[in-house]
Amino acid sequence: xxxxxxxxxxxxxxxxxxxxxxxxxxxxxxxxxxxxxxxxxxxxxxxxxxxxxxxxxxxxxxxxxxxxxxxxxxxxxxxxxxxxxxxxxxxxxxxxxxxxxxxxxxxxxxxxxxxxxxxxxxxxxxxxxxxxxxxxxxxxxxxxxxxxxxxxxxxxxxxxxxxxxxxxxxxxxxxxxxxxxxxxxxxxxxxxxxxxxxxxxxxxxxxxxxxxxxxxxxxxxxxxxxxxxxxxxxxxxxxxxxxxxxxxxxxxxxxxxxxxxxxxxxxxxxxxxxxxxxxxxxxxxxxxxxxxxxxxxxxxxxxxxxxxxxxxxxxxxxxxxxxxxxxxxxxxxxxxxxxxxxxxxxxxxxxxxxxxxxxxxxxxxxxxxxxxxxxxxxxxxxxxxxxxxxxxxxxxxxxxxxxxxxxxxxxxxxxxxxxxxxxxxxxxxxxxxxxxxxxxxxxxxxxxxxxxxxxxxxxxxxxxxxxxxxxxxxxxxxxxxxxxxxxxxxxxxxxxxxxxxxxxxxxxxxxxxxxxxxxxxxxxxxxxxxxxxxxxxxxxxxxxxxxxxxxxxxxxxxxxxxxxxxxxxxxxxxxxxxxxxxxxxxxxxxxxxxxxxxxxxxxxxxxxxxxxxxxxxxxxxxxxxxxxxxxxxxxxxxxxxxxxxxxxxxxxxxxxxxxxxxxxxxxxxxxxxxxxxxxxxxxxxxxxxxxxxxxxxxxxxxxxxxxxxxxxxxxxxxxxxxxxxxxxxxxxxxxxxxxxxxxxxxxxxxxxxxxxxxxxxxxxxxxxxxxxxxxxxxx
Numbered sequence: 104x105x106x107x108x109x110x111x112x113x114x115x116x117x118x119x120x121x122x123x124x125x126x127x128x129x130x131x132x133x134x135x136x137x138x139x140x141x142x143x144x145x146x147x148x149x150x151x152x153x154x155x156x157x158x159x160x161x162x163x164x165x166x167x168x169x170x171x172x173x174x175x176x177x178x179x180x181x182x183x184x185x186x187x188x189x190x191x192x193x194x195x196x197x198x199x200x201x202x203x204x205x206x207x208x209x210x211x212x213x214x215x216x217x218x219x220x221x222x223x224x225x226x227x228x229x230x231x232x233x234x235x236x237x238x239x240x241x242x243x244x245x246x247x248x249x250x251x252x253x254x255x256x257x258x259x260x261x262x263x264x265x266x267x268x269x270x271x272x273x274x275x276x277x278x279x280x281x282x283x284x285x286x287x288x289x290x291x292x293x294x295x296x297x298x299x300x301x302x303x304x305x306x307x308x309x310x311x312x313x314x315x316x317x318x319x320x321x322x323x324x325x326x327x328x329x330x331x332x333x334x335x336x337x338x339x340x341x342x343x344x345x346x347x348x349x350x351x352x353x354x355x356x357x358x359x360x361x362x363x364x365x366x367x368x369x370x371x372x373x374x375x376x377x378x379x380x381x382x383x384x385x386x387x388x389x390x391x392x393x394x395x396x397x398x399x400x401x402x403x404x405x406x407x408x409x410x411x412x413x414x415x416x417x418x419x420x421x422x423x424x425x426x427x428x429x430x431x432x433x434x435x436x437x438x439x440x441x442x443x444x445x446x447x448x449x450x451x452x453x454x455x456x457x458x459x460x461x462x463x464x465x466x467x468x469x470x471x472x473x474x475x476x477x478x479x480x481x482x483x484x485x486x487x488x489x490x491x492x493x494x495x496x497x498x499x500x501x502x503x504x505x506x507x508x509x510x511x512x513x514x515x516x517x518x519x520x521x522x523x524x525x526x527x528x529x530x531x532x533x534x535x536x537x538x539x540x541x542x543x544x545x546x547x548x549x550x551x552x553x554x555x556x557x558x559x560x561x562x563x564x565x566x567x568x569x570x571x572x573x574x575x576x577x578x579x580x581x582x583x584x585x586x587x588x589x590x591x592x593x594x595x596x597x598x599x600x601x602x603x604x605x606x607x608x609x610x611x612x613x614x615x616x617x618x619x620x621x622x623x624x625x626x627x628x629x630x631x632x633x634x635x636x637x638x639x640x641x642x643x644x645x646x647x648x649x650x651x652x653x654x655x656x657x658x659x660x661x662x663x664x665x666x667x668x669x670x671x672x673x674x675x676x677x678x679x680x681x682x683x684x685x686x687x688x689x690x691x692x693x694x695x696x697x698x699x700x701x702x703x704x705x706x707x708x709x710x711x712x713x714x715x716x717x718x719x720x721x722x723x724x725x726x727x728x729x730x731x732x733x734x735x736x737x738x739x740x741x742x743x744x745x746x747x748x749x750x751x752x753x754x755x756x757x758x759x760x761x762x763x764x765x766x767x768x769x770x771x772x773x774x775x776x777x778x779x780x781x782x783x784x785x786x787x788x789x790x791x792x793x794x795x796x797x798x799x800x801x802x803x804x805x806x807x808x809x810x811x812x813x814x815x816x817x818x819x820x821x822x823x824x825x826x827x828x829x830x831x832x833x834x835x836x837x838x839x840x841x842x843x844x845x846x847x848x849x850x851x852x853x854x855x856x857x858x859x860x861x862x863x864x865x866x867x868x869x870x871x872x873x874x875x876x877x878x879x880x881x882x
Contacts (some may be wrong), residue, residue: 119835149394150362153323153375157388158360159329160319164332165381167218167318168290171230172270174212175292175306178224181205188226188295188303202232203709210234210660220287220311221280223247223295226304227264234660251289252276263305268293272334275312275341282636284569286312288341316343319386328390335383344389355387364392486511490566494522494574496625496661500677504622515564515580519617521587522627524635525551526611527602543606544570550601551610558594561587574631576624584617592643599641609640616647626684655740656695656703657688663710670714670752673760678752686745695741704736705747711735714755717760728755771810782822785848789815822848824860838865 104604178184183201209222213234224232231241233249254262262273273289277813290308315756319330329344355363360377371392378385453722489507491497498504508515527547529540551573552565557655562578591614599610613635615627630646638644662681667676689695690702711732719730731751738744777795781787795801807815823845830841841855857865 146392149390150373150375153373153388153390154360154362154377156321156323157375157386158377160321161377161379161384161386164315164318164386165379167216169381170216171218171290171308174216174219174222174445175270175290175308176296178205178209178212178222179292179294179296181208184224184294187230201261203231203381203705205232206234207660215287218310218314219308220278220285221309223249223307223309224304225260225263225307227260230304241806248281250279254280260453262289263307264293264302267299268305269296272340274334274338279311282632284646286527288312288315315341319343323388323390327394329386330389331387333385333387335385340384355385360455367619401702482511486513486564487566489513490564490576493576493621494566494625494628498622501620501622506619513564514562514580515576516562517583518581519579519584519619520621520624521575521577521579521617522624522631523575523577523591524572524613524615524628524631525575526613526635526638527551528571528609528611528640529607541570543608547602547606547608547610548573550605551598554594554598554601558597559590572635576627577833578621579617588831595643611635611638611640612643613638614645623680623684626688656699656706658685658703662705666752667710667714670756671759673715673756675753675756675760678756679749682745682749682752686742686749690741690745697739700739700741700744701736703741704738704744707744708732708735711748711751711755714752714759717840718755718758720758724758770806774806774810778818778822782819782826783844783846785843785846787819787846819846820856824857827853827857827865828861828868831865832872834869834873837868841865 147526179702183205183625186821187198187201187205205224209403211233212222213219222234224230224328225241229241231244233244241260242256245259251259268291271291271292275286276287278285278287290310292306292308293302294304294306309658315332316330319332323330323344326345329342331342332340334340355361355376359380362376363374365372365374373390373392374387375390376385376387489511493504534696548567555563555565555575558575561583564576566574566576568574577587591612595610595612602608602610613631613633615630615634618624618627634644634646634649637649662685666678666681669681696701711728715725715728716734728751731747731754735744735747735751738747773796774792777792789803790800793803796803804815807813807818811818813821827841827845830836830844831838836844839850841849847856854864857868861868863871
């Protein structure tokens with residue numbers, strides 16, 4: 104041993120620990136440097152990707168705003184509007200119909216662009232035209248049906264007509280439309296365009312702030328930051344996200360795109376911005392710097408994991424040097440792997456095992472949780488969209504409603520359906536909402552949902568309308584209908600007491616009539632809202648108990664549009680259902696004034712004129728329909744008007760259905776004749792058939808399936824195979840000639856098609872036929 108003592112176990116272990124600590128220090132320094140560089144790179148990536156997304160949102164919004172500007176220009180240049188500008192009596196004569204036509208076009212423009220909440224034409228004589236109301240006196244209409252930002256009529260009129268406005272935007276403000284509050288951005292265009300000192304009015308396009316925010320959500324997650332759209336003069340047009348994060352335009356660089364860093368309330372923030380060349384607006388997204396740190400969590404975890412693995416590896420080596428055995432470590436690692444439910448063998452080195460456990464499994468669990476949250480969030484959004492569409496009458500057939508309901512997994516079924524509108528009211532109803540009140544209203548909604556779900560044993564869905572109002576969609580069986588009212592009132596009484604005791608709030612209910620099909624729940628919903636308006640705090644009002652004189656007739660644009668589509672489709676049952684709905688809503692528990700009956704008659708006549716022009720009939724039928732249309736406006740009572748209108752629309756439905764039946768027979772005959780004449784052509788195709796018929800290729804394919812019960816390819820092959828079988832019965836005709844005579848350019852193609860169709864080759868088929876054997880039947 105050369106006089107040297109052999110180191111003991113403790114010395115060997117201490118020497119290893121010293122070397123291990125040095126290695127750990129070096130590794131820590133390297134890891135810190137890598138993390139620092141990774142943070143800088145991630146910061147650059149976050150900034151660049153955030154600016155790119157902001158530019159994409161800006162480009163998309165610029166396109167949609169350009170569409171809005173185009174809509175306003177089309178309205179401003181409308182010939183009917185030009186005549187109305189100079190009209191002295193806009194509510195009489197031909198000008199009345201011109202205003203009605205403009206109102207219908209405004210409704211069309213609103214449907215063509217989801218940004219548009221409402222379109223209004225206001226002329227300084229007091230003429231007010233919108234898609235909500237055909238015609239109305241501005242002073243009577245404003246404040247009752249619509250109001251802007253809490254402005255009085257005179258203040259609103261002064262804002263519109265004080266100066267000449269060309270493509271002007273007003274910042275986001277509140278809009279009260281039909282008793283419901285919305286957030287909108289106003290686009291104003293003075294008319295006539297170019298009349299700087301002699302303008303007569305203005306076109307106001309109200310843009311839905313929620314839709315604007317939806318176009319900007321790609322730039323930043325609303326829960327992590329804020330987005331603002333700032334005009335050139337520094338006015339904030341719209342925005343969303345965390346209020347405390349929003350920055351100022353003056354703090355941004357002057358270039359077209361970039362970012363700036365600032366400190367707000369001890370938090371370090373990044374302000375990303377891009378500037379639109381179309382209108383000079385600045386789009387600014389504010390993101391906390393902590394978001395970058397969160398995105399670097401995997402790198403940080405990897406660094407810490409590496410340190411932990413290094414420590415464990417050093418201890419394992421020390422144990423190996425001390426005890427000359429790795430079995431204890433091996434057993435420990437196997438237990439750890441088995442604890443995570445894995446069946447794979449333990450890696451040879453403990454370092455790999457720890458990386459596997461800390462990296463792969465951690466990533467899988469994190470990804471699974473994120474995916475689950477995304478799916479839950481998307482499912483809730485889809486269910487809310489379905490309920491919203493159902494309540495506004497967006498479905499035309501029961502089968503559509505049932506298919507979507509089952510797909511969404513909504514338990515909403517029964518023999519009768521009710522809509523119940525619930526509103527939470529405070530003792531000071533005129534007091535504006537504050538953060539504390541909003542929290543109280545949220546607690547009240549939770550209590551409402553818990554009480555209804557636990558105390559009402561019905562098939563039910565709860566849908567929030569706004570901060571104060573909630574609608575309950577309830578499905579009842581026949582047995583539950585008899586006790587529904589008593590059960591609902593009992594639950595409402597208990598819930599009202601809980602709300603008053605816990606939060607100092609009161610509950611009002613409006614209950615609509617029962618409907619026998621879910622597609623008609625929109626009627627019960629409208630009735631529930633109407634009943635809710637009559638309900639005092641702590642009271643439940645049933646629409647069936649109301650007896651009132653309507654100040655307006657019921658014939659909304661969406662019902663008219665649905666009626667037109669169903670008449671053209673020849674759907675008699677659904678047309679009868681809509682006409683019965685109109686009769687109930689206009690003559691059931693209400694009484695229409697004679698003036699409203701006359702306006703309803705003209706509306707129904709307009710619908711009949713549209714349908715009459717779209718259905719081809721002979722002169723005698725056309726003359727009879729014209730007389731029926733004129734007879735509508737001669738009716739003096741709503742009941743007689745609806746009876747006459749029902750007969751007219753059902754006759755139009757039958758005419759449309761007869762015309763569709765004749766067209767089907769016509770197309771079937773044309774398809775059979777054309778295919779019989781062309782199936783021998785080797786270049787015959789669906790596009791060629793469509794060209795000869797003069798219709799689209801997609802429609803031709805649909806005609807084959809509907810009229811002949813098979814696709815174009817199946818029909819063509821059947822004709823060619825029938826011809827081939829006939830020709831094979833003549834032994835004088837060569838098989839090669841048969842392929843050409845049946846429309847196949849290449850014999851090989853014919854052989855393959857024949858064998859696929861009959862199960863044998865053409866030669867074998869001929870031999871069997873000559874021998875007296877029966878040919879195989881087509882598969």
